[in-house]
Amino acid sequence: MPRIPIAAGNWKMNKTSQEASAYAEAFLPQVKDFKKEIEIIICPPFTALATLASYFRNSPIKLGAQNMHWEEKGAFTGEVSAPMIKEWGCQYVILGHSERRHIFRETSEEVGKKVKKALEWGINPILCVGETLEEREKGETEKIVEEQLLLGLSDIPDAKASSIVIAYEPVWAIGTGKAATSEDARGVISFIREKLSSRFNVEISGDIRILYGGSVSPENVLDFLREDEIDGTLVGGASLDPLKMIKIAEETLRAY
Ligand code: 13P
Numbered sequence: 001m002p003r004i005p006i007a008a009g010n011w012k013m014n015k016t017s018q019e020a021s022a023y024a025e026a027f028l029p030q031v032k033d034f035k036k037e038i039e040i041i042i043c044p045p046f047t048a049l050a051t052l053a054s055y056f057r058n059s060p061i062k063l064g065a066q067n068m069h070w071e072e073k074g075a076f077t078g079e080v081s082a083p084m085i086k087e088w089g090c091q092y093v094i095l096g097h098s099e100r101r102h103i104f105r106e107t108s109e110e111v112g113k114k115v116k117k118a119l120e121w122g123i124n125p126i127l128c129v130g131e132t133l134e135e136r137e138k139g140e141t142e143k144i145v146e147e148q149l150l151l152g153l154s155d156i157p158d159a160k161a162s163s164i165v166i167a168y169e170p171v172w173a174i175g176t177g178k179a180a181t182s183e184d185a186r187g188v189i190s191f192i193r194e195k196l197s198s199r200f201n202v203e204i205s206g207d208i209r210i211l212y213g214g215s216v217s218p219e220n221v222l223d224f225l226r227e228d229e230i231d232g233t234l235v236g237g238a239s240l241d242p243l244k245m246i247k248i249a250e251e252t253l254r255a256y
Helices: 017-031 046-056 082-087 098-102 108-120 133-137 141-152 182-199 202-207 221-225 242-255
Strands: 006-010 039-043 061-065 090-095 124-129 165-168 209-213 232-235
Touching (some): 006 209, 006 242, 017 046, 017 061, 017 242, 039 090, 046 061, 082 090, 090 108, 108 141, 124 141, 141 182, 165 182, 182 209, 182 221, 221 232, 221 242, 232 242
Parallel strands (some): 006 039, 006 232, 039 061, 061 090, 090 124, 165 209, 209 232
């Protein structure tokens, strides 16, 4: 089975639920006829999930959260759990985003516990990995990516591994307008697939989708999509504009 490509938007801490409604009204008519050949996933802030769930019901658009806690409930002020995001209609959850790792000091061990819990609830994790500029300049890209990947997947049974999506997001390319070259992205993504083959097996590794993220735009998205190893993109800034996200989804559909 060929891997189904993904066009995913990470809104980060942007848009109230009223603004999300306006987005859905512009976005949905343009993408509602997209069939199963690609998956379009929108990851808004928690507060807009319920609104978007009602717009996207009976549409091909899927919803994702941007984070969750590894426990299901309890005394964790300010946190949100897997059953809660599931109830909001999330089929995906972004975990280990570099902003969570670097600004909020999330560790790879914590990310691993979250990946495991998401899978237990039938939510597909989008596990983000990527090196900082300093790490890249020190020649540590593979070391960092491998460590984040293996700790993020430390307790995952083979039977559930194919539902995981990996996003390679070099930190220096996020929000900077300086995307990685498609060759660079392909190189690291091939390395990730090789590591997934040894962590699981070649067949499972061949089923796992690996995305590129970092300054993806309607203008450069095709460069990444042309690479066989890259199964789609995780888009930040450009995904906030429904017209740009529609274009990225169209290019994704065209490229595969
Ligand atoms: P930008 O597309 O704004 O660089 O953000 C990428 C990202 O962090 C997606 O998760």
